[in-house]
Amino acid sequence: xxxxxxxxxxxxxxxxxxxxxxxxxxxxxxxxxxxxxxxxxxxxxxxxxxxxxxxxxxxxxxxxxxxxxxxxxxxxxxxxxxxxxxxxxxxxxxxxxxxxxxxxxxxxxxxxxxxxxxxxxxxxxxxxxxxxxxxxxxxxxxxxxxxxxxxxxxxxxxxxxxxxxxxxxxxxxxxxxxxxxxxxxxxxxxxxxxxxxxxxxxxxxxxxxxxxxxxxxxxxxxxxxxxxxxxxxxxxxxxxxxxxxxxxxxxxxxxxxxxxxxxxxxxxxxxxxxxxxxxxxxxxxxxxxxxxxxxxxxxxxxxxxxxxxxxxxxxxxxxxxxxxxxxxxxxxxxxxxxxxxxxxxxxxxxxxxxxxxxxxxxxxxxxxxxxxxxxxxxxxxxxxxxxxxxxxxxx
Amino acid sequence: xxxxxxxxxxxxxxxxxxxxxxxxxxxxxxxxxxxxxxxxxxxxxxxxxxxxxxxxxxxxxxxxxxxxxxxxxxxxxxxxxxxxxxxxxxxxxxxxxxxxxxxxxxxxxxxxxxxxxxxxxxxxxxxxxxxxxxxxxxxxxxxxxxxxxxxxxxxxxxxxxxxxxxxxxxxxxxxxxxxxxxxxxxxxxxxxxxxxxxxxxxxxxxxxxxxxxxxxxxxxxxxxxxxxxxxxxxxxxxxxxxxxxxxxxxxxxxxxxxxxxxxxxxxxxxxxxxxxxxxxxxxxxxxxxxxxxxxxxxxxxxxxxxxxxxxxxxxxxxxxxxxxxxxxxxxxxxxxxxxxxxxxxxxxxxxxxxxxxxxxxxxxxxxxxxxxxxxxxxxxxxxxxxxxxxxxxxxxxxxxxxxxxxxxxxxxxxxxxxxxxxxxxxxxxxxxxxxxxxxxxxxxxxxxxxxxxxxxxxxxxxxxxxxxxxxxxxxxxxxxxxxxxxxxxxxxxxxxxxxx
Numbered sequence: 032x033x034x035x036x037x038x039x040x041x042x043x044x045x046x047x048x049x050x051x052x053x054x055x056x057x058x059x060x061x062x063x064x065x066x067x068x069x070x071x072x073x074x075x076x077x078x079x080x081x082x083x084x085x086x087x088x089x090x091x092x093x094x095x096x097x098x099x100x101x102x103x104x105x106x107x108x109x110x111x112x113x114x115x116x117x118x119x120x121x122x123x124x125x126x127x128x129x130x131x132x133x134x135x136x137x138x139x140x141x142x143x144x145x146x147x148x149x150x151x152x153x154x155x156x157x158x159x160x161x162x163x164x165x166x167x168x169x170x171x172x173x174x175x176x177x178x179x180x181x182x183x184x185x186x187x188x189x190x191x192x193x194x195x196x197x198x199x200x201x202x203x204x205x206x207x208x209x210x211x212x213x214x215x216x217x218x219x220x221x222x223x224x225x226x227x228x229x230x231x232x233x234x235x236x237x238x239x240x241x242x243x244x245x246x247x248x249x250x251x252x253x254x255x256x257x258x259x260x261x262x263x264x265x266x267x268x269x270x271x272x273x274x275x276x277x278x279x280x281x282x283x284x285x286x287x288x289x290x291x292x293x294x295x296x297x298x299x300x301x302x303x304x305x306x307x308x309x310x311x312x313x314x315x316x317x318x319x320x321x322x323x324x325x326x327x328x329x330x331x332x333x334x335x336x337x338x339x340x341x342x343x344x345x346x347x348x349x350x351x352x353x354x355x356x357x358x359x360x361x362x363x364x365x366x367x368x369x370x371x372x373x374x375x376x377x378x379x380x381x382x383x384x385x386x387x388x389x390x391x392x393x394x395x396x397x398x399x400x401x402x403x404x405x406x407x408x409x410x411x412x413x414x415x416x417x418x419x420x421x422x423x424x425x426x
Numbered sequence: 427x428x429x430x431x432x433x434x435x436x437x438x439x440x441x442x443x444x445x446x447x448x449x450x451x452x453x454x455x456x457x458x459x460x461x462x463x464x465x466x467x468x469x470x471x472x473x474x475x476x477x478x479x480x481x482x483x484x485x486x487x488x489x490x491x492x493x494x495x496x497x498x499x500x501x502x503x504x505x506x507x508x509x510x511x512x513x514x515x516x517x518x519x520x521x522x523x524x525x526x527x528x529x530x531x532x533x534x535x536x537x538x539x540x541x542x543x544x545x546x547x548x549x550x551x552x553x554x555x556x557x558x559x560x561x562x563x564x565x566x567x568x569x570x571x572x573x574x575x576x577x578x579x580x581x582x583x584x585x586x587x588x589x590x591x592x593x594x595x596x597x598x599x600x601x602x603x604x605x606x607x608x609x610x611x612x613x614x615x616x617x618x619x620x621x622x623x624x625x626x627x628x629x630x631x632x633x634x635x636x637x638x639x640x641x642x643x644x645x646x647x648x649x650x651x652x653x654x655x656x657x658x659x660x661x662x663x664x665x666x667x668x669x670x671x672x673x674x675x676x677x678x679x680x681x682x683x684x685x686x687x688x689x690x691x692x693x694x695x696x697x698x699x700x701x702x703x704x705x706x707x708x709x710x711x712x713x714x715x716x717x718x719x720x721x722x723x724x725x726x727x728x729x730x731x732x733x734x735x736x737x738x739x740x741x742x743x744x745x746x747x748x749x750x751x752x753x754x755x756x757x758x759x760x761x762x763x764x765x766x767x768x769x770x771x772x773x774x775x776x777x778x779x780x781x782x783x784x785x786x787x788x789x790x791x792x793x794x795x796x797x798x799x800x801x802x803x804x805x806x807x808x809x810x811x812x813x814x815x816x817x818x819x820x821x822x823x824x825x826x827x828x829x830x831x832x833x834x835x836x837x838x839x840x841x842x843x844x845x846x847x848x849x850x851x852x853x854x855x856x857x858x859x860x861x862x863x864x865x866x867x868x869x870x871x872x873x874x875x876x877x878x879x880x881x882x883x884x885x886x887x888x889x890x891x892x893x894x895x896x897x898x899x900x901x902x903x904x905x906x907x908x909x910x911x912x913x914x915x916x917x918x919x920x921x922x923x924x925x926x
Contacts, residue, residue, distance in 0.1 A: 334854035
């Protein structure tokens with residue numbers, strides 16, 4: 032490649048596509064690279080939840096709320112309907128601890144924007160008549176949103192291409208070299224891409240991709256397993272799940288291990304965060320069992336499927352005979368402090384990393400804008416210091 | 427002539443399942459019985475049936491038709507029946523006794539019988555369309571005779587007309603013989619035969635074209651292609667390249683001997699046409715009885731019960747059993763017949779594993795048995811009593827997975843090949859699926875085979891971990907393949923030949 036790009040974006044998942052779209056809106060010459068096709072990593076496996084309720088206070092929450100706001104009007108801007116829908120989320124509370132935690136959230140700052148309420152089991156049936164709440168003490172109500180993740184990917188792709196982004200599928204990155212004059216050369220199996228700036232949004236593969244550079248990025252895989260059923264007549268109107276704090280504890284323990292660079296000694300490295308909802312086509316999307324085991328695998332586990340199906344049937348016994356069309360597993364990036372890696376790399380100031388998001392979809396529009404701001408050397412409305420990729424090597 | 431006329435208590439015309447059981451039943455009551463058949467071998471249509479039969483253990487369910495035929499023959503011989511084979515009854519003169527005229531190779535023979543049981547079966551219907559006289563168009567019975575009895579391949583690619591049980595079963599038999607089946611065509615909107623029979627074809631990737639009809643065949647000296655039209659669509663017919671068209675479009679009861687005797691016939695569409703009035707006791711003619719397809723086209727298990735019934739009725743007519751004995755013996759048969767004659771409702775069901783399957787423990791029997799059909803070998807062969815069907819026999823099987831030992835007997839004996847065994851290791855990372863397999867090519871441990879889903883979709887290559895072939899499984903193997911947990915619940919068999 033003789034020409035020089037303004038920006039090379041590595042990774043054509045949700046974040047990479049959104050970044051490419053934002054860059055092209057600012058009239059930059061953009062090359063979008065992926066080792067495979069569109070959204071072949073975690074993006075196509077995404078459950079499409081636009082979650083804001085569990086954002087941690089601080090920058091994370093600020094970005095989440097802004098992302099939520101941007102997303103609600105995004106389909107008009109992209110000119111494509113990706114099935115964005117405000118949705119009632121119901122989460123069953125099955126222990127006193129959870130009840131106390133939920134009551135605390137009712138007094139928090141997100142309570143009002145997200146319509147937090149506590150419902151009695153009987154009240155919850157008004158929202159979801161087939162929900163069997165026999166085991167629940169109460170049901171936590173919030174108003175969040177969902178999208179069709181595949182349609183969102185396509186919406187970004189279409190808009191980006193229309194605005195002139197050049198797309199290079201099956202172009203695996205092998206390394207980077209510094210050219211001086213504020214240029215980076217991205218070495219790929221299809222030759223060299225020269226660019227002023229590079230944005231890496233390769234999800235769980237980002238650490239491996241950047242491994243040729245002397246940068247410390249303690250990242251691991253989370254394996255998310257999910258399933259989709261046959262299309263049914265309109266049956267469920269909410270997104271229903273469990274209200275559990277298992278994941279947070281697990282993440283803390285495993286994050287510490289990861290930082291210390293040791294293999295986790297925990298016996299149980301997985302947890303279930305049930306969410307079941309009906310998509311516009313009628314199919315039920317059921318997610319997700321999360322496994323923090325850091326070994327990459329490409330097959331689902333029967334245990335994971337069993338946990339998910341068991342929980343769905345516990346809350347919706349009427350779905351017993353519903354047929355499962357497909358199951359899948361997808362690796363997601365996991366960072367020791369469960370915060371994203373968002374910002375330029377230490378010592379490689381023209382390479383920007385954007386990965387490790389906990390709830391990717393809600394953050395995608397704002398992350399894309401921030402990355403584009405960086406690429407244009409514009410002032411960013413937020414201080415991303417908290418999320419700087421360099422933070423782990425500094426102590 | 428007098429010298430050549432033998433005398434018996436009961437003459438039975440037809441040595442199929444109905445005739446054989448009539449013989450067993452009448453001989454058991456002490457009658458002198460002669461069973462006459464035009465073929466060299468007794469068994470009727472059973473001798474051509476290489477597939478496993480449905481029904482209950484008492485109807486030899488799980489056995490292959492030809493094995494049932496020889497079993498019944500030996501049973502009838504042991505009961506004292508005499509067999510007059512290779513004889514065609516062309517006339518019956520007189521009613522008391524019935525004097526049967528039989529054409530033999532040496533000329534006519536006569537037989538005097540005090541009572542006559544007609545178990546003459548049915549004849550196949552044909553279907554007329556442009557080109558139907560071309561070589562290559564034949565009925566299902568003819569193709570079975572060629573392939574299953576005489577081991578002659580009539581063609582290499584067959585279009586089956588008729589999705590009743592005969593059409594579905596014969597299609598499957600053709601697949602076992604290595605002949606490819608281009609499609610099964612039926613003008614009705616639903617498959618008329620059992621769902622499990624259709625499922626065997628679907629697994630092999632044979633399209634089931636319901637709501638379609640054949641418009642004609644093309645070819646000069648023999649069939650080269652067939653024109654098939656979708657009845658619900660204005661589109662042009664499609665031309666399917668085949669060298670054989672097989673007709674399985676119903677049967678008509680063979681009632682000519684009833685007519686000859688002046689018996690009264692009534693039309694019953696559900697039984698295939700004109701049938702003798704009065705059921706097993708042909709009304710108006712004392713001592714004349716009918717059983718099996720001749721009294722109304724139905725399944726072989728029904729024919730067997732009707733044969734038993736006719737034998738009892740004849741014994742009572744001859745005064746060999748009392749009225750009380752007759753009632754006692756016939757009560758059970760009538761109950762069984764009532765169960766077996768329950769209409770089988772079509773089901774439209776496509777299977778993928780359900781949520782409840784996914785939520786299950788480590789080992790699980792999958793039973794894809796959605797239709798209420800009379801069948802229970804899975805229940806009878808489960809050593810732990812984990813499968814429950816009970817009465818009526820048309821109940822669908824219920825599995826108590828806590829009792830299941832994973833022996834695979836149900837997988838092997840299910841005549842519909844609709845049982846599967848799904849197992850996972852403790853970590854849930856590896857899975858195994860076992861399915862029933864018969865025919866060619868043979869499969870061995872360690873082979874890599876193409877796994878297929880219930881609709882014939884190719885899922886990917888998997889390795890055979892175990893092949894279990896017990897003698898009791900009657901030439902069926904239980905093949906266990908290892909696959910990933912995302913694939914295993916969907917595997918229903920392996921591809922074979924062109925239809926794979």
